[in-house]
Amino acid sequence: MSKKLIELKSISKSFGACTVIEELDLYIRENEFVTLLGPSGCGKTTLLRIIGGFETPDRGQVFFDGEDITKLPPNKRQVNTVFQKYALFSHMTVAENIAFGLRIKKKPEDFIRERIKYALDLVNLSGFEERMPASLSGGQQQRIAIARAIVNEPKVLLLDEPLGALDLKLRQEMQYELIRLKNELGITFIYVTHDQEEALTMSDTIVVMNRGVIQQIGTPESIYNEPINAFVADFIGESNIIDGIMTADRQVVIGGQTFECVDTGFEKDQPVDVVIRPEDVELLPPDKGAVTGKVTSVIFKGVHYEIQVMSSIGINFLVQTTQYFSVDSLVGINVIPDNFQIMHKPKSEDEQILREGEDHENQ
């Protein structure tokens, strides 16, 4: 694997009485597309600003290519940022915006002109040189903001929810655009978002954060398929999170009913969280499933139906399936052993409270 480009060592940061990041360690490899994912207020933007140099951590160090840059001002760092609200210089033309960084570095005008053209080609906005930012659409402004950052050939590009203000279709287009750019430029992207779909689509590595603490680091597949705790499971996609008890290895009891699973190594009779993805719940004729249930609601979602089933063991299942079932029909419910994710109960109270709150919303 490529070398570690950025390393954060036990970073802490608080604003007043509010702790935003706590004892955080993280490294980012060269040429990686890393996404910091988490709900609002989880500290992901602050972390990005610490890397960009706009915030100084209270404790801990930031290393860039092995060098301590904790105290270095933003204009001395080899990173460039694409801001959430684009932050284009409103009184300058597109060309002047893009040339800003190069002019500060006192590059020759010929070179600057060439780079502007190159950057505009790269973001598919050739010929926009003399336009004013206010005359551009949101997507165009975003691409200019990216062009403005990449002409400086940064080693790392920081993107702070750059697609947040765009509509869905534009957002999807820009996602592909960003992946293409990343591949063409071969630089490291650190991307902040609260949108799990965006994170899953674009990233090489996802860092899930909550309340200033990293919950899980991994590839999109591993994060989705093997969430490390209920928070991650719930944040990445929708899940059924059910209280269960491990009675033995590969054996979990839910609502008095024993199911077979693949997890081992728990103490006997340990209470656990059981996570089942909605698409992993099979609905069968009433006589075929492990338990029976009654359909309470059906919502058409385009690719699939979202169905709520009240099971005979008193647990409500959220199910995603392409097959249609009418309300009040009786069904059999089955989950294959591989699809049970058994997790330890959350240790911190915060996590517990968060989960209970969300459970409450689901009901």
Place this chain on the structure above:
Amino acid sequence: MIGRSLGKIYMALIIVFLYLPILVLITLSFNASRSRVVWNGFTLKWYREVFENHVIMSAFGTTIALAVLSSLIACFIGLFAALGIFAMKKRDYRIMLFFTNIPLLNADIVTGIALMLWLVRLFPLGFTSVLISHITFNIPYVILCVLPKLEAADFHQFEAARDLGASSFHAFIKVMLPDLLPGLLAGFFMAVTMSMDDFVITYFTKGPGVNTLSTLIYGEIKKGIKPEMYALSSLLFLLVLIILIVVNILMADQDNKKDNMERTQIRRRTLMKKIVLLFMMVCALSAALCACAGNNASDEGTELTVFNYSEYLDPEMIAKFTKETGIKINYEEATTPEEMYTKFSSGAISYDLLCTSDYMLKRLIDEGRAQEIDRSAIANYSNIDPKFSDLSKSFDPDGKYTVPYFWGTVGILYNTKETDGPVDSWDDLFSGKYRGNIIMQDSMRDSFMVALKYLGYSLNTKDEAQIREAAQLLKDQKSDVESYLVDEARDEVVAGNAVMAVVYSGEAYLGHEYNEDLAYVVPKEGSNLWIDSWIVTDNCKNKDAAVKFLDFLCREDVANANFEYIYYSTPNTAVVQSMDEDLKNDPAIIPSDDSIKDCEVYEAFDEKTTQLYNELWKEIKAE
């Protein structure tokens, strides 16, 4: 329908009341006649004279230099203050804003006096003290204009600039400043307007010889405002109007931001550049003006600080004196004796020579504020009519302190065509013969004087019975009086709105100039005779120079120039002898010895008597 037309009428009324006075002023600036009530045809000569008048142009230069310089510095300070305030926490922010707003709401007179008291401790009042004061009251305007722009500013742009490699200074200049510029320019122009507009604070903090247009215009009030001032005021109005329009365009720039058309954007950018260019030119101009002003002020050598009534000395004579003797004159003016007394005794400015009226002279001499003058050392004193030693007895019994400057009487200005029989007595004001056509002076002392003299008493009487009798007479007369006026008394007679008015002799001469049918008389019962004289103050360190100045004023050519500048009665016999017969025979210019034999000079009253007079005067006016 009715509601709408009512609304329109209401609107029209507001506009009329707001702008009609200014329209009148502008009209008068084109009036060939010097009078406010006679239209002699259209002329541009007042505008020409404005530009030829050295005093006005220098005051204009000072005004512009002061306005631009103070606004520039206020912009600089205000910008950083706004940045600081903006960065504060909510509570501190509000507290700070509250404190910066106080100077805006505070009465100017309080600010003015406070600044004077403070600044005079640091250095002598002069251009610098006015400049500092103007900067002080301009800063809040700049802060108020910049803060909203800061609120609306996108700080991510600043961070983006930092991110792209700009130092924080560079990022601020390149990225934040263009966003704040409209606010800053609006603040600048507002400050310029406020500075040009200010009178009260300037008046209190200015030093001798420093005059802005507003203090200059105010100084003219005593003698009646000259038409040049109408022209000048019209020009000022126009200037302020232009500035306001520019400011409004700048403000509108913000409102139209949603208008995203590319072309308007680019046009605005060029407009912006032009405004900045204009701004820089104005700055350069003012810097040049300041340099000139600075040169004038920094002349070393002997200096005299002279305090006089406004419009009471031909300014060319000051230049002449400096040319002849090398002594520089810091010339300062005031309109009333009380004002002079306040300014002089506050010690804010150290005056060497002071010219004021009889009763105030007495007060100053009694307080020991005058130095003795040896009249024999003044070669040209021989020109002064010896009878003034006698007339000045009430305030300078031994002739040790004062040198007479101008004098005059109070009498009746009347229209010979409207009166039948000779007017020679105060009786014409009390007999009811000219009921409803009489104008009295709106001044306690002058009105009581008329009544007391008519009754045969002294105008300085302290006898309560006599005073009450005079008051009763004035009350009875009130129904006959058309109005009580000061400056406008003469004009009303000139315009034919009244048959007669109680006026000062100097006013009477000018009235005669406008309307040949007018005549002036000092009633046979006697009247007030006033003498304005010079004293050398106890502050004066260079008495030789002061005596030189007094000698200069007594010289025939100088006295004559001053006489022709103001047309009050001169005590200078050499001037009187060389006058035209017309002037010599005008009782407003040279009252005969016979007509003044029963005239008296005002004396200051004690507090109790003053109070009695005041109360009775209030009763008379209130009824």
